[in-house]
Amino acid sequence: MPDPFVVSVVLIVALAIMGQSIGIAMLVGSFVYLLLKGLDPSIAAETLLQGLFNGYTLLAVPLFILAADIMNIGSLADRLLRFAQALVGRFRGGLGHVNVVSSLIFSGMSGSAVADAVGMGKVIITMMTRDGKYTPSYAAAITAATATIGPIIPPSIPMVLYALVSGQSVGYLFAAGILPGLLMAFLMGVTNAVMARRRGFPTDDSVPISELPQTTLKAFPALMLPVILLGGIYGGIMTPTEAAAVAAAYALVISVVLYRSVSLPGLYAALLGSARSTATIGILIAGALAFNYVVTRENIPEAMAGVLAGMDLSPTGFLIAVNLLILLIGCVLEGGAVLLIVVPILIPSAEALGIDLVHFGVIIVVNAMIGLITPPYGLLLFIVASITRQPLTAIIRDLAPFIAILILALAIITFMPDFVLFIPRLLGYTG
Template sequence: MTDPFLLSLILIIALALSGLSIGLAMICGSTLYLILKGFDPSIAAETLLQGLFNSYTLLAIPLFILAADIMNVGSLADRLLRFCQALVGRFRGGLGHVNVVSSLIFSGMSGSAVADAVGMGRIIIGMMTKDGKYTASYSAAITAATATIGPIIPPSIPMVLYALVSDQSIGYLFAAGMAPGLLMGLVLAVMNTVIARRRNFPVDDSVPLSEMPNVTVQAFPALMLPVILLGGIYGGIMTPTEAAAVAAFYALVISVVVYRSVSAGQFYSTLLNSARSTATVGILIAGALTFNYVITRENVPNSIADFMAQFELSKWGFLLAINVLFLALGCIIEAGAILLIIAPIFIPTAQALGIDLVHFGVVVVVNAMLGLITPPYGLLLFIVANITKQPLARVVRDLVPFIIALFAALAFITFVPDFVLFLPRMLGYTG
């Protein structure tokens, strides 16, 4: 008789390939497993509801999504870009640097790579392609690459998902992402400089220094959002979930009261878009919770740990294998599925090898984000290609140098854990 677990996997893959969302596919596969094993199928619903209702941290996800959507519909992105242009736009390839810096700042607000690419990215691509200063494919490539920083620098929706499956502190995970996010921004800026000189990109029109104070004042309310969020979290004033609510409320107040750039109709549309995005993530989480129950029943994590123990891998060998595996999976599986389904399977092995789970979480999230720019799945590739109306192959060609730079950053993040953990330790983490 065919193994029920194998049949459930086959059903999940078949449904996913047929176009059904991976979350619904996992719910169907898990239900089939329960039926074949003779269990009450209502266990799937019970597991799903318990997982959703017992996890207070999940509330952060819809709130961060709402905050990002409000910032995109308002004029925050325009004012932040003007500030970034004044800051770094005067160098050769300046708008490429503006792209990097704006992603670093915007990532401290949205926690989403897609929000970064769709909101800030759409505007900066228009600036870069205006008057033919930069090719559309290069503008798309660097925008996709910089958008991967969004979920690394806190706040971060993927970090919340990892905290859900690993039982680690969201606050410490947020802190651990700060230095790696800045490193990713640095290597992208260096690569942009190299390419700008090689291709002789123009020196863009710079904002006079005399206008810098006025530009800073205009952007100051938006620039304060990351300060309020991170200061509140690490100052013990609010939890990450409460910080997400503050982010959404603050973005709304700035956009409506201070900048007066969001109408009632736009706000209503923003709520609808946020609800749709939340529902998409929610279905994925629900599917992962039910399928994780199946994985636990089958003792898959311990079986994999026993299997890998045969190879007598050191923790560095294990981390190298994880990078190779997750980068490969990122080419075909969406980031949320990797974090919610694949990562938990390897957590027991990581613990057995003495790998810090906060460090492991950052490595996993960075891998998942790089999967967003690796073909054939690469969601960010499709987004920027659609914005610029460029063939995907042309965007990928210009993206390759940035992928190489990000791989170098990933290697450093993986094999120098103290670089990742020094900030959490300063904040009281004892791992």
């Protein structure tokens, strides 16, 4: 009789290759494993319910998704984009810099790379390609690259998922992402400046300095959202889950009452889109919880820890190996699946080597975000390709310098834990 675990893994891979949702594939594989082992299949349902019941922080996920969708249907994105243009639009390659800055600002509200690419991305790509100032492939490439900042700067949906599997504080994980996110934005801004000079990109129409106060005032309510969220979390006023609820409510109130830019059909579409996105993530989490039971029963984490111990890797060597592994897996597996399937296997080994798990979480999330822009399964690649109708080969060619600079940022984040943990330690983290 074939080994039930091997059958389970082969079935999951086969279903995924056939185009089935990875969450459903894991549920089917886990169910088949229980049947072959002669175990009660209701164990899968019990494990799922216990995982969701104890996962209070998971409530933050649909709320952050809803906040991002409301911002996209209102005028918040347009106001933030105008503010970013007023700040950096006057430099050569200015709209590329606007792309970076707008993603940096929007990332402090949505926590989602996809929300950034779909919301701000559509607008900025249209601006960049108007009048042929930038090639559509370059506009798509820099939009995909800058969207990776979204889940690094708090709030962050992937950080919430990592907290679920690692048991770490969501607040400290959010704080640990601030400096790495700023580093990524800075390096991409430098890359855009270099590309602008090499390719002769124009100096774009800039907003006069005299209009900057008025532009800032119009965007001020939207700019206050990250301040309210982070101030509330780190001031002990609200939990990250409560902050997610505040984000959704705040986005709705200022869009409807202050900006008056949301219609009932638009709100219905936002709610429907949020429900669909939440269902997709929910199925993935359900499958991961069931499959993690299978992995734990087979003692895979302990076996992996034993193999790594036999290799006598140093903490640095382990982190290098993890980076290579996640970068490779990220080419074919979606980031959420990486966080929920692969990371729980690695955490015991990281703990045994004395690696700080908050620092480790930032490394993992940055890796997963790079995976969103690497072929063949880079989700952001498909999103920007559908927006611009450009072939993937052209987008990937223009994206290569940004992938390289993000890997440089990943190396800095990996080998400088004090840089990553500086802000969490200011807030009381003792790791």
